[in-house]
Amino acid sequence: MPFFVSTPRFSSRALLLIAGLAFLAGCQTSPSQQAHRSDSGAESIPTQTTYERNRGIILLKNAKGPRSEIETITARTLWGRIRQGFMLDPTAIDNPRIDRQRLAYSSESRYFEMTSKRSERYLHYVVEQLDERGMPLELALLPFVESGYNPMALSRSQAAGIWQFIPSTGKVFDLRQDSWYDGRRDITASTQAALDYLSKLNEMFDGDWLLAIAAYNCGEGCVGRAVAANRAKGLPADYWSLDLPHETMNYVPKLLALSQIIERPELHGTVLPELADSPYFAAVTIERQLDLHKAAELADIPTEDFIKLNPAFKQRVTAPGAYQLLVPIDRLEQFSTALAELPEDEHVKYQRYNVRAGDNLSQIASRHNVKVSALREVNQLDSNLLRVGQVLMLPLSANSLSAQVVSDQAVSASRSAPSATATSYRVRPGDNLWEIARKHGISVASLKQQNLLDTPALQVGQTLKIPGQARSSQAEQSTRKPIVYKVKPGDSLFSIARQFNIAIDRIREHNDLGRHLQPGQELTLNLY
Structure with missing residues (x-):
């Protein structure tokens, strides 16, 4: 059982203002980055002595198990839930190394404003996973130190993702890395790997979370050798007494400094942006490749937002095989329905x-x-x-080019679009029903019905009959007025775009849209 010494909750030490943001830089920017090295040179770590435990610092060892449902509910906000799950009690640790890091963070007024905006997509998931394992919720702050919760962060040592795995350690924890996909940037996969690694380190260092966290930064061998060296000299072997790389000497203080600020933000002149204690995303399994731009269209959200939830895919398309896509939870039903209705010829390989x-x-x-x-x-x-x-x-x-992309094919189509008197069309290489229907200003359904087509497959040279709804001439288009559409309950940009055969980007271009459509909202639709 760990020994806790009663100390003042906050130090009366005179605080020296620290300028610059060097202390804010996460591990990903340090040229001496040794993050997460699987070091086979780790010595076995003997149990610590009573002397080492009785030094007025927190070396928490399995303080408590998973939090109860009642405890979780009463936390109310995500920040409150994180505070409630603190196990290291960072405000009880009086150390000038923490003071320096805390002042550096709190002196940067927009730090939490910027990083919280990124973290809101992922933080709840991380907290949930830590809670399920009964691990300290201070660890949910580790990606702030590592990457500022930026899944695209890449260090000089090629550490990637919010947890900053280097390639070799990523492979040890089964994070696949190839030309299609990098599991180190996968939010759920990398989080599970990071918590597995931290749990392993915690066991290796006899339940001492500070040593485990230090080892996450510089490797278990690095910390193990420092512990053994101190013990050989008869010196204390706690984290604060070890001679470690400069980056690791500041690494744990950064985490504890963030914990102190979040524990009492008002005391440190910090305002934490409001974060709800509710899931941001849900996972949907897809069995075949899908263009990420099309996936965003199905979810009715901007492509940039969709990619931020799915940053592991290195191409503009998902990897071959079955994968999970993360979708905002409020768009889950929309996405699932649209995906189920997606025509065969709009899937991509x-x-x-x-x-x-x-x-x-x-x-x-x-x-x-x-x-x-x-x-x-x-x-x-x-x-x-x-x-x-x-x-x-x-x-x-040919559907790999979505309606959002201006391409040679679109230019060619505009130049060769048939006149209003056209009644047939010969299929060319690369053609598909959706593009032919779009050229002629008709729906795919009417084109299939006119030609008695049971499947979307076409043959080069095949002649299609075009219903008498051909696109108007350029003169008529120039005088045609846009229509105004009133949004109905259940409508989405995707369903409206399909109904009027118009690109979602064109709707966005001519309307000032928020994140969601509201029933009764009026949209301007330019159909030409």
Whole structure:
């Protein structure tokens, strides 16, 4: 059982103002980053002596189990719940290293404003997982120290994600890393891996969370050797007494400083943004590849917001096979319904292509029946220049270009759109029902009905009958007025866009939209 010494809750030490943000930098910016190294050189750690426990510092060892349902409910807000789950009691630790870090954080007035906005998507999930395991909720603040809760953070040592796993440690904890997907940036997978690692370290260091947290930064071998060196000299072997790398000497104080501020924000002149103690996202399993822009469209949220929940996918498309997509919980029903109704020809498949000597973008596009602009957009190419051995992602469906992308295909369609008297259309390479219907200003359903099509599959050279609803001439379009649509209960941008055969981006462009549509809200729809 740990020994707790009664100390003043707050130090009366004169506080020296610390300038600069160097103390705020997480592990990801340090050139000496050794984060999460799986070091086989870790010595076995003997049980600490009574002397080492009786030094007025907190070395919490399994203080209490999982919090009860009543305890969790009474926390009310997420910050309150986190405070309630503190096990390390950081405000009882009087140490100048913590003071310096706390002053650095509190002197940056917008720190919590900026980082809380990022963390609101992920923090509740992290807290839930810690609570389920009965682990200290101070650990929910570790991604603030590591990455500022930025899943795209990448350090000089290639540590990635909110938990900043280096590649080798990520592999140890089964975080897959390939050209499609990086599990270190996967919010749920990396969180489970980080908590597994921290639990392992806690057991390795006999329940001492401060040593475990230090080892998360510089590796178990690094801390183990420092502990053994002190014991060999007859010195205390607690965290505060160890000679560790400079970054690790500041790492634990940063976490405890954040804990102190969150414990009593008003005392430190800090206002914490309000965060609700409720889930932000839900997981949906998909069985096949899906364009992330299309997925955002199905969820009726901006693509940028969707990618922030799913940052592990390195291409603009999900990886092959079954994967989970995270969707805002208030858009879950919308997304699930739209995904179930998504036509077969709007799903996307990609294949890898290794550039060979003599290849150019035009030849590759021609051989695989793909537009050059599609290749450039999918692979985020600034020019047509390629290098031998470069890997390109090739869309196997023309739908890899969503209605949000201005492409060669769209330009070609606008130039070759048939007149109002056209009654037939010959299918060209790369065509699909959705694009043909869009060219002619008709719905996919009417096109399928007119041609008695049971499937969306088309053959090059096939002749389609076009219903007499062809797009108006350019002169007529210039005089056509936009329509005003009044939002009905149950409507979404996705359902309205499909109803009027218009791109969601066009609706957003002509309307000042908030996050959600409201029944009775009027939208301006430019259908031409």
